Each structure stands twice: as structure tokens, then as C-alpha cells.
Amino acid sequence: MTESEIPKEYNASEVEEKWMEKWDLSMYHFNWGEDPRPQYIIDTPPPYPTGNFHIGNALNWCYIDFVARYKRMRGYNVMFPQGWDCHGLPTEVKVEEIHKITKNQVPRAEFRKMCRELTTGNIDKMRKTMLRLGFSVDWSNEFITMDPSYFVKTQKSFVRMYNHDYIYHEEHPVNWCPRCETAIAFAEVEYETRQTKLNFVHFDKVDIATTRPELMAACVAVAVNPEDKRYSQYVGQEITVPLFGQKVTLIADEDVEPEFGTGAVMICTFGDKQDVRWWVKYELPLIKAIDKQGKMTKAAGKYEGLSIAECREAVIADLKAAGFLYDQKSLEQNVGLCWRCDTPIEILSEPQWFVKIDNDGILKAADEIKWYPEYMKVRLQNWTGTMEWDWCISRQRIFATPIPIWYCKKCGEVMVAEESWLPIDPNEAVPKKACACGSTEFEPETDVLDTWMDSSITALHVTGWESEHELRLPAQIRPQGHDIIRTWAFYTILRSLALEGKRPWDSIVINGMVLGPDGHKMSKSLGNVISPEEVTTQYSADAFRQWGAVGGSTGSDVMFRWKDVVSASRFLQKLWSIYRFSMSHLKDFGQDDAEKFPTDSLLIIDRWLLSKLNRLVDTATKELDDYQFDSTFKAIRGFAWEVLADNYLELVKGRLYGDEPEGRRAAQYVLYRTIKTLSLLLAPFIPFFAEELYSRFSDESVHEQAWPAVDESFINEEAEAAGELIKEITGEVRRYKSELGMALNAPLKKLEIYNANIDTGDLAGATNSKVELMKGAPSFEYVPVEVKPNMGILGPRFRKDAGAIVKALKAESPAEIESQAASGKITVNVDDKPIELEPEAVEIKKEVISGGREVDVIEVRGAVVVIVR
Template sequence: MSLLEAKRYEHQEAESRWSQFWEEQGIYQYDPDSTKPLFSVDTPPPYASAAHLHVGHAMSYSQAEILVRQKRMAGFNIFYPMGFDDNGLPTERYVENKYKINKQKITRPEFVALCMKETKLVTENYRQFWRMLGISVDWSLEYNTIGPKAVKVAQSSFLDLVKKGLARRKKDPIMWDISMQTALAQADIETIERNGLLNSVAFKSAEDEKELIIATTRPELIPACVALFCHPDDKRYQSLLGKNALTPIFKHSVPILADDTVDPEFGSGLMMVCTFGDPEDIAKWKKYKLDTRVIIDERGMANHFAGEFEGLHINKLREAVLARLKETGELKGQTQTLQRVSVAERSGTPVEYIPHLQWFISLMDHQNDFLNRADQLDWYPDYFQKRHDHWVEGLKWDWCISRQRFYGVPIPVWYCEDCAYTHFAEPHQLPLDPTTTGPGLERCPVCGSQAFRPEGDVFDTWMTSSLTPQINAGMTLNDDYTWAAERPGLFPMSVRVQGFEIIRTWTFYTLVKSHFHHQGLPWKDIVVSGWGLDKQGQKISKSKGNYEDPSDIVKNFSADALRYWSALGTLGNDLRYNEQEVKSGQKLLNKLYNSTRFLAQTVGDGYKHHWDNEALMPVDRWLLAANAKCVEQVTDFFEKYDYSNALRTVERFFWDSYCDNYLEMIKFRLWENPEQEKSYSDAQIQAGKAVAVEVLYSIVKLLAPVIPFVTEHLYQGFFKDQIEGEPVSIHIASWPKPSHEGWNQAQLKDGERVSEILSLIRKQKIEQKIGIATKVAQVTLNAPAEVLGACQDFQSEIASAVRAMELVLVEGPSLLCEVKGLE
């Protein structure tokens, strides 16, 4: 009883107690030998670079975790790991900023050591936060994306794709970030809109010096111009086709060609193609085998093609070229225009396109396969499949997987210095870093050279993250290029949980990898969450200053209350942080605590949990029926990963049916000296107690996935000792099943009618300015015969609930009630 001694539920003491208890008891441990069905969760490894966690993190991780807790109670053997993504650009940037690092002055091993040190600190913060929030992962399954196992899987994936002809190195124009000096993939890009100037510049026909006006937002690319294009049907330029034009300022000669992708309505109908302004330029450059005049290097500095502007940074080049165009009179006009610009998501720098030798994974020939895979997957909510498909349909590039960065998973390759031979590591050698391990070859098998150069690039971070199911299953590549698993049966996993903003990356790339490696899906289901927003509906970020420390919320209102707020958000939708809702959660905890405490005192120390069906009264049968219905609905919602409606349903049942109606109706039987003539048998009193205990226990279990701490507290403080054979924690107790024993549908209907009558009478009391809990002399109920029929069996219970000395039932055409107060 000691756990229920306090008059109030003390959440701080309880939450730290149960958190420790779960750990000591190993409640959340995955059991590889279990005979239960397996439920495995591919949960997002957060970047180990964000030092601060906000309520958005609390929201998305709680929402997924609630679903896992329910599955655990529903009898599944749970595989629920936690990973940390300490690989790649986010970590690298974080460390660079924190230590103000100059990459020229630090060695790669020194930098990597700093990254490792930093991520260790940050992951510890995360661990503490998840524990505080009650996230029920099995910490023994923790992985990180730069650890040897993850590196081995990522490198295995690469070798397998090379073997299959799906990964190769090619020199191609790629998207390039001049600030971070690395290649980018399409998924690293976002499009922004900004105001710009559309400049009309004058080219000249090489033949007759006639002016040819071109409208361009990027005049700095004039030195990179390699052709002019018009639409094949554009009459204005027919005579020029196949001839040449001279560029302004630079006066180099470019061909005039036609292509039906040119919009004759835009500007003058003539456009310049440069190497390279955008993917359209690249397409025409390839199709028409145009010249190459790339004017900038990897840092964005102009080269000799820029003539007098050589050495200028691309950011200054535009102004310089425009100034010169004005001087020469070749600038014919400027108009404001709204520009859509591709920028690197992480740095915000406009993307440049330069030819570069990079490693790519083929995507462009497989779009239909990817769409089919996505269609085989069960999406929750289902509309997110569209978002994935839209991304796949809009793909323009193969996946560039090499990055010119310090920190990441090394590409296990060496190159012969004297010929084109590329030497790949063998699967059994993995993981390895070619910059510290030799190729193990005496001579190049092609040219005999003894000089090898290791690949210094690293993989795109998604190269590893796209393999989290394989990392979880402990999969590696055998030397015969078959995959083996440390945990067979774990792949494919049951479910992926993640945020919607990484559908185009994490979901997509994971589907791609699973399709290419295993010709199947990586999971059966995918569950997608929205964003936690601030009170004003803005995305939370530290720089915006709208950041609220979730630890403070937990301290003030409890982790359960914060989880409760999370669960009010429907799956897939954004949710604003709302302190009122957190407080509502706290109210629920207190009400549960008080009800259980009250019940524990009422049933007394010698209580034995059983009832005799014969002794059940109509009101008991109704509650059992209503409870069965509630269990059924809540279970159905959970089957569809709809924790939100599950919570709303059980909460309503608890407040309305259980507390306001049932407990009030059995008050006279259990707690108060009957104020009426009616007396109850011992068996009836026992039945009332037992049904009250039975149903409250069911409610507490139904709420346990959402509010794990208080429900454990109540379980340990009361329910566990009442019911024989219950396990050590509520979180491994069995999920309630809808029981049909002791009631029938008619009793459910009658009870629901009576519940409506109760609200009617209470409303009447309020209208007559009588307190709901105030005793009254008489309540007269006018009602049609069928309603009266339902009330007949509940007469003394209704009187008990509305505190009436007497209840008079009168048949009448419509529902009316009259309340007479005490004299």
C-alpha cells in the first residue's frame, strides 16, 4: 500500500523509481530465443550532432514508442534498438563550428578523433533524455553509424552493388557545393525562391553582326556559353540555324541550334546553354555533344575561360560581368523576376554544376521498380506513399555517393597510379580504411605498376543510414557475395518509424538498397510522423529562440504528461506544443491515481478478486459490456497504428463511463450507508468491488503504452497484488481482451441510455443552480416507455449517481426531468 499512501501522485519520485526498476528488471530486453511472434522496429538514429533536444523530438519518438509498448503487451517479442547517426556532414559541421576548425591546419585523424569525442558526449545526452522520457528501447542493441559493424555493412553494400553493375565511377557534371567543396546528391538539394534580375544581353550573329538578344538570370555564365538554342518552329531564327553567334564581351563563337524543349515565349525565344547552369544545360550538352567551357573550379573561382575576370569568385563574377556589359552597351535591359534557385540543404549555398569523377549508384533505370516496392509496403498514414512516388518520378540524377569530406565511411578502393585499374577490397577484409591499409597487391594486374593510390573520399551518410535494417540484423557479405545475418529472421523488419521530411532520403534509399541487395522490402509497414511545432505553429529551432527544454517540461509536469500531449497529435500531422494539453495529461494522471487509491481503500486489505456472475447487477453488466467495447475499439485503433484515437477512446471511457457514471451509480452499494430502503447482499457488494477493480485495471493497461510511469506505479501499488499470476511489470502484462462473459448487447444499450439520462438530470441540476454533488429530495423523469424500461433496472443506481432521495419515473411522450431540492 505504501506506493498509494501519498495524497497526491508525486511524478518526479515515481518516474525516476520506475525508470530504474525497468532497467534493473530488463523489462525491454529482446529475447532471441523467444517463441513469441517478433515485432522489430527500425527507428531513426538521431544525428549525434544536435546538442539540444526539443519537444519535437519528444513528440516523434514518443508517438512511435507508444506503438511499440502496445505490441509488447499484445504478446510480441520486441526488437527495439536505438542507433546514433554520428556519421557524415552534420557531425563534421557541428565539430567544425564548435571548435572553429581550420581544415588546412588539422590532420584527418585529429579531426576524426574530435568528431568521436563530441558524438560520445552528445549520445550520452540523448540516452539520458530517452530514459527520462520512458523510451523502451533495448540499450544492448545500440548501434552507431560510424562503428565497425555499420562501416562493414556500408562497405559490403558498395561491393555488392559494384559486383551487380549498379555502382560505378564516372566523370559527369554533378551538383557541387563550393562552400563545403563536396559533391551533392539530389536529396541534399532544396529549392528556394528569391528575387533576381532577368538581363537582356546582346549576342551577335557571326555572319552579319545582327544583334541576338538573350534573356538570362546568370550573365556570369556568358564565358561558359557553348551554344544558343531556339525552338525548331520559331520562324524568327530559321535562317540562323547551323550558323554561329559571338558572345558579348568574350566574343567566342557558339553554334545556333534548335531543340523543342525551348520555350519560344520566354524572352526573345533564344536561350544560351552553358557548361553548366542547370540540369537542362547538361541534357543539351550531352544530346548535342557540345563543347565544354567550365569556368569555375571546386572553390568557385573563375579560371582562364573567364578572361579578364580570371581569379574572381563566382559570387563577385556576376556584378563584374554586368558592369562590363553596361560599359560595352551589350546590356539591353533588366527586369525583376522571381527565381527558383537550387541550394545545398546543409549550407544554403547555390548549387554549381561541374564535371567530376565520382561514384554513383544507378537510379534512373529503376524508377518503376522503386515505385512497385513502395506499393508493396503498407504506409501509415497511406497518403505519404504519394510523397515518395512523387520524389521517384522527379528523379533527374543517379545517386552520387562519394563525398569529398574528412569524416565518414571510407570507400574501400585503391587505384593504380599508372593505368585505369581500380582495385576493390574483398568482403572478408571489411571494414577497412584504404588510406591506412594497403591493397595487398604486389603489382597492378593490368600494367604491372607497383604504385597504388587509396580512395580518399568517403560515402554520403545515407549510404550507411539506408542500411539500418541490415545493421540491425547484423548482415554482412560473404566472399561469394551472398548475405549472411547474425540475427536471421530479423530481416525484413516489421516496421520503420520516421519523420515525413526524410521520406525522399531515408525511406527511399532504404527501399533502393533492399531492392538491389535482396530483391525485397526492408520492412512490412512504414509509420510516418509529423513535426512538433512551437506554440505559434513554427518549426522549432534553437536559432529561432522558440526552443523549450523538454527536461523542464518533464520536471514540472512529468514525462507521462509530455507523452500524453504527443499522443493527442494524429499520426503524420504536425502538432503544436500546448502546455494546456500537457496539463490535461497531468490531470489524467492524478485522476487515475486518486481513483486507484480510493478503490484500494474501499476494497480493503483482505480483498480477493472474484465475482459471482449471478450476483452481477445490471449496472455491473453494463460496465463490463462497455469495457469490452472500449477494449475492442482501442485494440483496433492500435492495429492501425492510431495511438491518438486509442488514447481518446479510453480516456473518454475512463472519465465518463467509469468515474462519472459507474462509480457514482454504485456509491450507495459500496461506500455509503444506503439512504434508501434497498439493501445489498454480500455477493452483490463483492461483485461491485470486483467489477470496479477489473475495469479500472483494464483502463490502466489500455493507457500504459501512453503513460507508462503512472500506470506502472498503480500496478505495483495495487493491481499486481490483487490478481494472481501477474508479471513483474505492467509493461509485460497481457493486453486486455474484450470479454463477453456476464453481459449481453441489450444491457450495453440500456446502460448507454442510462448514461444519457444521467447527463440530462445533471444538466437540469445545473440549470436550477443546484450543485451536481448536492443531495436533492426528488427527481422526476418523464420519458417514453422504452427509455423507462431501461431505467427500471437502474432505478436506485440513478438515484445514487444524481444524489436523489427518490427517483420517480413517469411515462410521457418526450424526455423531461424535474428536480426538487431539499427543504
Template sequence: MNKDYDFKEVEQKWIDKWNFTFKLDDRPIFSIDTPPPYVSGHPHIGHAKNYSEFEIIARYKRMRGYNVFFPFGFDDNGVPTEKYIESKGITYDIGREKFVDACLKTVDEMIKSMTEDFKRLGLSCDWSTLYHTISPEVQRYAQYSFIDLYKKGYIYRAKEPVMWCPKHKTALAQAVVEDKKKKTKLNYIYFEVDGEKLPIATTRPELLGSCVGVFIHPEDKRYKKYVGKTAKVPLFDLKVPIMEDEAVDPEFGTGVVMICTFGDTQDIEWWKKYKLPLRISITEDGKMNKLAGKYKGLTIEEARKRIIEDLKKEGILTKQEDLEQTVGTCWRCGTPVEYLVKEQWFVDILSHKEELLEQGKKIKWHPEYYFARYKNWIENLKWNWCISRQRYYGVKFPVWYCKKCGKPKIAEVDQLPVDPFKDKPKTACECGSTDFIPEDDVMDTWMTSSLTPMITSRWLDDKKLFESTFPSTIRPQSHDIIRTWAFYTIVKAYYHLNEIPWENVILSGFVYAGKGVKMSKSLGTGINLRSMLDQYGADVVRYWATTTSLGEDMTYKEQDLIRGKKLVRKIWNAARFISMHLERKPEKTKLKPVDRWILSKLTNTIKDTTKYMDEFNIGKARKVLENFFMNSFCDNYLEMVKYRLYSGKDESALYTLYTALDAILRMFAPIMPFVTEEIYTSIYGKSIHKQSWPSEIMDEDTKKGDTAVEIITRVRAYKSQHHMSQGSEVDTVYIKTNIDLQDFLDDIKNTVRAKNIEIEDGNKLEVIIS
């Protein structure tokens, strides 16, 4: 072994040699529903954390005798990829076909680069399974899913209110609308009712032109006399009815609420409940239309400012109050959503909430408390899943519309994948017409990524593989997409197959860049993974990924990487030191007490590490292992046997070192695959990643050895306090203890370099140095 460890040379060597192609055999299968990362920029170190976590599990399970199915893919369709393309200066102005072509060309280049990064991280995937969600093969799966759910009655098309992103000019699903706190003004104005002033408080005066009613609480005596009358909307020549509803909060504002179409979800509920007129004054791109009168053409913010100015001039605005309110925003751009009435495709969720909750209960959640988030999401769902997006790039709906009667025409399964712009239906419409208009919306990206366990298991193409690997054993993912990726995948597996998609969900936390800012490519706060790999190497980055507990968020701290770097160096140096004393494989012999002690300590470590790994808690597993290696093995045992190694060939010490190092390297191998592979092949002559997980070696009482170590620790502390080198001699070490240390006296004496050891009985351990 070289004196210094060159991670760049070693990593590239093993990346080129490793092959983890999956083949069905008699071993039990452990299948992973691998998260396909968005193709929207270079991976950051947050990706390193999440992907390292389940990659470590994959390597561990191989060592435990499982045939690990570890596919990989990229999610390269939808808004995230479009946003990345647009950041390069490519816009919709070039037209649909050219824009899509530009997207396809760019994602091909990015996938090559991202694949290189993930390989450098040490992912032991079966790279022959590599897929991407915009590929024709995956589009076929997504379109088949649509057709199947349409035929089963789960998918329908309707014209109804939807959440709308004015920036991206597309409908959104409830799951991708993020609530954010926003500071605004609560504006107190008044409507006229038979010459009287009816006070109303609103945060959205720009929607006065969309007002269709006024509501008060049935038990609010202040305004009871106005019920049944009409109110005149200020600045607009509108008269609207005054009604009662128990959903009104009498304590908020004035206790009188105007309903507009639409300011929020409550407006939609009242609009439906009371069959009110529809007056939408906002356009798809977030500007005011003709219903806004003289404010037509202004943006929402401009209209709000102008209307407030005019209300002040007319003396209608009586006061303003600062208010912090929760606003729904687009998940990708942060723009506040609006509510427009549009004809869209939907998946029926609301009719099956109880069934979907029961499906979630059949899955084991790690940590268990995250099931509550899934449960709360379902219980609070108010919208069916809107799956159509008014975008260019994505999986196209396999749908045309008859020019004559307007009915949708669904593609035949044997046509898939189909492009409705280029392909035609195989048969005429029911009305006899053969003239069709293609559906120009694309599917929500979650319509495809919700099929990942079925895509990788070849649901439609390989029955044997599918039945062997589905449901997946684990779904690793971030906790923030429980309501999207986890939920939608459960929906798809249940609706298509009446199955759960996986047996376990393993949740990862966020990585924060500091001050509560999430690591994110879209926010520009991600630390580039490649630069971290260049600086520290994959083993150190993977070590860093284990420095938090399962499911917990963490803040990026470079000192964690520095600590990992020191550990890699320590493993290398310890192995190199041991290898210098190994001329051959040592014979098993009668072991000395200190050797039996370290092997018993090692056995306890194997037990604890195995327990935590089986629970998917790799952070705790690594902590136990690192503590044993650094303290018990390196700081104590190695120091305690050096005198035996230097004095001649001690078979007991050599056998113990050989055996312990073997087990230590195997336990570190899933976490640090490169340095352990290099050491193991050098000393043991074979790949560590083809070895089994270590079994228990020796299980004896460690109290005597622990006491000996405590004595050595106190002598070392004494030397440090008295500015003595650890190699300097002391005359006599006096020990009081009730532990029989006779078998360890030579080890204590030689380790601390004491001329004499004197020991006597005592209930409490005392150590005096002279």
C-alpha cells in the first residue's frame, strides 16, 4: 500500500471496473424505487446526501445476501426542465416544435454529465436500466396509464375552477401549490346599501370588478338587516346580493366578506353552493381583462395600486392594516396562484380518500411519524388531481377532439407512444367524422414519475421481472414530496393494480445552506456536487451524508467533510500499518485476553451496526462504527499491541488484527466503497463488495479490558497535563480496583511505558502515577 491515499486515482480505477448488472436468480430480491432526479442543472450536495443514503443501503443489502434491483433514471420532462432551458435564453417564441427539439438536445447533454457525477459518487446502480421520462418508451407507459385510468372511470375532463400560475400560464394541481407567508394590507372600504354604508375588509381590492356577492354570518346581529338586499360595488357599476353563511368569520375585518370569482378557495365553494354568476377579470398571464373596466391591461399588482388610489380619492377607503396571510404559490417560481375556470383533465381523488389512506397504512414509513404527513394531506385534500399543463414540453395526451362534435377520441393502446400532432386516430369518431384536432396540453410530470416502480420493473413488457421486483422493497425520497411523488405513486398503484407500490418509504431531510435556506438548484443555493467530489472525494462526501439521523434536516457544515477526510486517512493509515506486519494470512491460535477483548468489542459493534442498518438508520450505524474504530481499535487496541508486534511475530496479535480489520472494512464498505475496496483487494486479495456482512466473532465480558483502557487513558492524560510525551517512561503506576487485571498488566505497562505496576483492592478505580 502506498504511503498516501490518492482518492482520484483510486476512484476512477474502481468506477471503470465495477459492474452491478441485475440478473434474476434464487436469492431474495431487494428492489429500490430510485428517485429520478430532475434534469435541470448539475447535482448539488443535497443530492449527494439523499442518493448516498439509499446507495449505502443497497450495498449493505448485497452483503446481507440479497439480489439488489437498483435501477436508475432521470426525470427530464415538465416545468423544471423547461425552466432550465429558458435560463439558457431559449423561449416559447421559437415555436412548439423547435422549443421541444431544443429541450431534447439539452437534456441529452445534461444526462451524460449528471450520470458521470452520480457514478463518481459511487452509485452501484444497474446502469443498463437507465431511462428518462421523455423517452418514447416511458411516454408509452404514461400514455397507457392515462388510457387505463380513463377507461376505468378515474380520469375525466371538465370545465371548472383550477389553480393557475400566471407566470407559466398553466393549470396546477393542489399538491404543487405551496403555501407561503406574505405581508399585505387589509383594506377597509364600504359598499352602499339603500344609501347606507356597509363596511367590508379585503386584501384583494383589484377583484372588485369580479364581485358577485356579499356574505355575513347568520348570527351577526350587526348586519342582519341587510340580508336579502343588494349592495353596490364601489368603482364598478355592479349590484350584488347580500347573503348569510356560517363560514364567515365575524371577528375578521368588519365581519362582512365580499365573494369574487375567484380570490380564494372559499370563493369557489360559495360560488358553487349558491350558483352565483361567473365574473373572472384576470387573464391567463396575470393581467386585468375588460371586466376590470378602465384597469384593463394592468398587471394584478398595478391594478391593486391604482384601485386603492381611486378608493382613497373617492373617500371609500377608510383605513388599512398590516396583515400577514398565507398565500398559495407556484412550486417552481413562487408566483401567487390565481383561480381561473378552464377545461382540464382530472384524476378523481376525492371519491377515494379513505381507500388511499388505507393503502398508506399498509406501507412502513421510516421514520414512522412521517405517515402523519401523508394522512393529513389526504384528509385536507379539496381538489381532484389536475393533470393537464398548458406547456410545450412534456408527455402528450393520447387524445384528439372531433372537429364536428367535439368529443375526445382516445388513442388505441397498440398506437403508443402517440403524438397527436403527427399521428391520427385509427378509427372515425362515433359521429362518423374523421377530422380531428390534437390535444395541445401535456401531462403533469407527476403523471409519469408516479409510475417509476412500474416503469423500472417493466410492468407492460416483462411479466417475470415485474412480478419479482414489484412492489418495490423501498422508496427513498425527500419528505417534502410526500404529497406529490409518494401520494401519486400510491394512487397509481392502487388504481391500476389494487396494490401498494412499495413495502417501505424511507424519508430524507433537507440540506440547508445556512440560515434556514434549503439547498436548491432553483434557488441558486446548491453547492455543486462535482466541486465537492473534486475537493474531497466520494467516500468523504458519502460520509458527510451519514452525519444526520434518518428523516432529519441538516445544515451543511464543511467541518463534517473535514472530519470525514480525517477518517478516510485514519482507515488507510491503520490498514497500512497492519499490512506492514502481515506477510501471510495468520493462523488462528489461542488468543490473549486483550485480543479477546477487542474482538468482543467488535462483536458488540457488529450487533449494533447491523441493527441500525436493518432499520435504515445509517447515521446511527456509522456513528457506532466510527466510534469503535477511532477509539477502541485505533487509539487503544493498536497502541496496546504495538509492543508485541515490534518484539517479534505474535500470532495472536496478528490474527486479531487481520480478523478485526476484515470486519471493520466490511462494515465501512457500504459507506466508503472506494477506500475499502482498495485496501481489501490489497490485503485480502478480493473485492470487498462481493463479501458478506461480518458475523459475530466473540461475545465475552469486556469489563476487564474496558478497565485497562480507562487506566491507560488516565496515564495519558497525566502525561499531557505534565507536558510529557506519550512515549516517555513513568516510574510506577499505582492502581486501586476491584477488577482482576492480572491478564492485562503487561499490556498496561508496555502501553504507558511504566517501569512498575502496583495494584491493590479498592471499590473505586484510582490511578496514581509517580
């Protein structure tokens, strides 16, 4: 194969489209039957089917795919399933927008059908993006939570947890979104700092300060700190609430902050969580002043029917007019918002369904799971430690898993569906038996389950729970974002323990968020949203995946920058050029030749390269075992670009183009092994490109091959040291030519090398000169005349002080630097601080002062190189 048979430019679009059509996706299927391979089940995040597989999803799926492809190559029976978490409130909102209706304006079944149709179309769009990005999904294990085959398991889990007293029904304060008209869990509340007014109001015995004057209608007590002498005389007395007239008791409680406001606070039902704590502690009455739509109730008197904001404005105006309001101050307040619509939440007392939370059990299970990175476990621990209420799992919506419950119209008892009746919608079917009281008339439960009730059983589902397969819990890994540790991770652990008494996974890998090119969270309002399709269209899927691999470490947020994608695309072209050149010299060398090649005929630089290659395999294996994608890919890129392309290929060109068959054959052997191994190492990261490389080695897919093993026989420190010496001498001679204005391929009369035991053939070819290894010491004297920093070493190690170190080196006597180098350490002073450098961090140019020849001298790693021009 000649270079001309392989296109000079890498056509990513053409290559990726070709392999998308050719790949048999069944090679990614999990084997549920007997299999000698260890299982590796991934509890894949099921995204909301919005139709937009956004860049944050894409980053997470890149991580998952790196792991899935790598583990298959390591000999695991891998399941990389794809799920879709369909029952999201955004779907209901979108259907209302599209059809210009509200969910209550059409029959329940018709509205659910509209939601299903929209969701099905969105799933199709997102599947296409995932295929375009080359994700090795096991589509035979796809699941869709709105399908009866999945939500039957959600309903079974509800029934079993109810029957085992994990689930109960009770009127209780809950977080409520007036816009969405549904309860939401604490984990779904987001917080934002907003400006508000602290209002100072005269009560008849004390003054209070409040940000919620509209809740004075629901005031059930006033509280002060027991140590606050200003109010001690009034504790236990009744106080009249202005405008509304109810009498409430003044309570002393240590949780009141005397320094805030007036030191006296209203206890309302409910302004915040603290109100709920006091309401329970002191068994206070319940006044419902706000309804489910965020309107004031009859309890608000003349303000009935007003919105919360309207009522607040009206109450403030009336307090001013009556002389009760005497001051207002601006205040920054942390406001709880609905995670979907940003509406401030209210705390309402409503009958709801709850799951009991076993904090200790969840924390114990979390300790049994390996966290990557480890510090992310703290987020779960902190969240668990702050849980005060049980998990509210009922929602006042339509498009979600129905709660399989009816209420007897005669006696009010709850009728729970039997498992054999499931899946079922109680609004469309009746119980298959009578109530214990004999009645057959029932009222269906119209509330539905929180969508996390669906997604928190994914670990159970993918491991075969309630299926024809044997349960394989725990799964091996859960990959997810750090933003849903308190929801998805927390709830999954809870449910796995409740239903099976086991942890859901062995490990959890946390990814960060994707930030826009401006460093801010991506949002349409900021105009910094980038879609994966934009990147694949302009560059390629493999370039996008490279960005995902090197953009940041596990757990950290990642900034999207176009220059990183451009850099990734350039690396693909560089790899292609390496491949193209190498394959042009392998047209008469194949697998049989490689297997029969006598490795004892390899030269030093060949052994150097193969030692470096096997160390790379060792490093990549260890790093990928720890999910360190960034450091793994950077190591591969560094080897391909710097070790292979910049050095080895330049050193062996003489052999490859020469007439000496043995040396040429050795170089061919090294290139064959190296390019084939690189295609395997690249396969998890850039699957299209790797497949294209491997296709010229085999008719089989690279993604069905074994991960390369380390060949210990090639790891050779002596060969590496000698190879490094040859590489650096070559580099120094090139630099020498460049400084003199000579062409890099210009011939030199001779190189005399002292104190070195190396092969000279590759060095002679690369420097275009005769090379002689000399014994003893040079027969002339030479002195150091100039010190030059080696920025290749100095830059990365001393990035902060590099400039100052260079200045300090140049100020020193070259002879002094040489003397220090001979002793093994060079010390320079930077801002009166001594910094020690390795001798390799400086280069000393020398000048001959006797000997009668026109030569220049370079020292490299203890070897003396005499250049004869």
C-alpha cells in the first residue's frame, strides 16, 4: 500500500457515515444467558425526551461509552442500556403550549395520548444524535418509562413498599408549586437569592418583622427568644394580629434570633420549614390562607381571591394606612423555587403519599459504594443529614405512572391493587374484588407518582428485577451528574434497599456540568448554548468525543471551547498523516511477518519505541480502570505526536527508504505493532477513526478485539535511556543547524560522540552525517560560553517562575553553571529564593580553545558530541 492509496486529508464525515452504516450494533448486546465473562452492567441515566440531546447529556454519554467500550475489550459481558424517563412535567407544559390547551380542558386519556405522541417523536430525534456520536448502546435493553412494560415495575414497587409499611398516606405540609399545581420534593427545590422587603409591624404588645405580610392571615403564634429581656414579661400572653384580629400566644423558643429584625417573629402556616417545626412542636392550629393555585382563601378575609403578590401589596398598603407598618428595609433572601418553572414555592398542608426515609441505611449503603471522585460522597452525606421530612411521592399531574389505589365510597378504606392486576390505571379500571365492607363502588386515586419513582428503579430494572431473567443486582456502575446526587442517587439507594436489601451498584462515577464558551452555565438567554450536532457537522463526532475526554477530570465542570474541538480535529489529521506514512511502508509486511519477526534484530531506537509503547499500554489500562479519561487520552496523544511522529519516524526514515533489508524489516515490525496497538487504545475514545485504522489490519471490527496487553519483555530501561540519548542528540544537532541557518537535511562532515553506547545508523540518517563512537575523552580543551534553558523541561515544571529562572541563568557564569551541573544540582536565586534545577534543565554551549580543528561541542546527558563541519 502506497501513500497515494490513502487520501492525504482525513475526511471525517465520509469515514463516520461509512461506519455508521456498516456497524452491526448487535455486537454491543448483553448476554443474559450463561457467559464465562464477568458481567458489567451500567445503570445508564434515562434522560427526559425533550427532543434535544443537549451537550451535557452528550458529555455524560461520552464518559459512559468510554467505559463500555473499554470494558468490552477487557473481556467483560457489558450492558450499556438506554432508557427514557418520560414522565416529566415539561412534557405536559409543552403539550399545553402546542395544542393551546390546559391539561384539565381535555379528557385525561386524551391528554396522556398527546404526551405519549410528543415523547415518542422526541425519543426518535435523540436516538439519532446518540447514534451519530458513536455511542455503543445496547439497544436490545432499551427501556421507556411510559411503556406498560416498565411502569408495571414502578407500580409493583409501590404495592410492595406499601404492603411492607414503607409508604403511607397522610395530610402533611409539602412543598407546592402554585404554577404547576403540584407537590414537589425537597430535592426538587432550587434556591436563588432575591431582593425583598423586611416589613416592621406593630402588634399590640410587641413589634414583629416579616417578609410575608400576606401570611398574617395564617399567623398562629408569635415567638421570641427566652433570653430576650425585651419580651420576657409578655411570654404566654395573647397578642392580637393587626388587620385580621385573631388572638395568638407569645411563645419563647431558643431558635428565634434576637438580632434579626425586632427579635419577634410570626409563626404562620406556613411561611417556611421553621414554621412547620414550631407548628409540630407546639401543636399549633392550622390556617390555610393560600390555595393550590396560589390564591388567597376565605381565611384571608377581604383579600380572598387575590394572588400572593397582590395580597402582599394590599396588606402592606392597609398596614400603612392603619398606622401598623412603621418601617421597611431591603433584604436579600434565599428563595425556594420550583425546579421546572422558577416559581417561588409555598408550603401547603395537603393529603399526599410519602415514602419513609431510612437515613442510616442510606449512609451505610453509600459507604459500600466506591465513589469516583471520592469527595462527591460528601454531597449525599450532607443531603441525607438535612432530611427532615419523608419523601413526598404523589403529584397532582396526569402524564405519569398512575398510583394503583382506589378509595371505597362507602367506608373510605384504601384498596391497593394486587400485583396480578398490574399495570393498571385506576381512572380507567375498577378493582377486581369488593371492599372488605362489601361495597363495589370506588373513587380512583387521581394523583400520580413522582417521576423519580420511575427512575429510581433503573438499577433494579437493568439487572433483571421482575423479569424472565435472574436478578443480577448490584449493577457495576452508575454514571451521573453531580447535580442529581441528592435525587437520583439518593432515591435509587433508598429503593434498592427497600425492595431487595442490597446496594444498587458497586461504583458511582460523577461527571460535572458543561459550561458555555464564556464560562457560564449554558442557557438560551445568554446565547451560549452549543448543540452536539453543531460540533459534529462542523468537525466530527470523534473530535467532539476528544473534547469530552480531555476537557476535564471526573467530577469537575467542563468548559466548551471551540478551540479545543479545532485542536482535536487537528490531532485526527496528525494521526492520519502518521498512519498514512506508516502504511505506505507496510505494503509488504503483515500479520504473519510480525509473528515470525526475530525481535533480537531490533535496534536501540526500535526497543526504545516499543518500551515506550508498552509503558503507554500499562498507563492507559491503570488510568481507565480508575475512570481517568483525560489523563489516559493525553498520554495516548503525547505518545503518538511526540514520541512516534516527532522522533521515531524521523529517526527510522533512513532505514525505511534505504536498501538494508534487516534494518528496514525491524522498522516495519515496530510500525506494524505500534499502529495496530494505537488503533486499539484509541477505540474507546474515537471509535470511527480507530475502526478506519484497524480496517487495514483486519476484516473484524476493532470494537470486538481485546484490549492490548503489556508485553513485559519490551519494557527496557537501558533501551529507553539509550533511545532518549539518540533522540536528544538528534534534536540538538537539528537545533544547531537551525541556529546557523542551515537546512535540517544539510550534511555534516562528521559527529564524534564520546561517553555513549548507542546504535549510530539511525542517528546518522536523521542528522545526515557520518557518526563515530569515540573512546576516552576529546583530545582538545573546550570551555562553556553560553547557558541556554531547556524549556521542554523547565516550562512544564516551573511554569510560574520560568521567566525569572531564565533571567537568573543568563546572569550566571557558564563555567559556574557547568560546575554545578557536574555535581548533580544547579541552584539559581529567584526573588531571593533558591530554586534547584536538574542538570537536564539547562544546555551549555561550548567553544573549542585548542586542538587545531573547526568544531563545535554539545553535551547531552553526559555524552560529548563533537560536530565537525
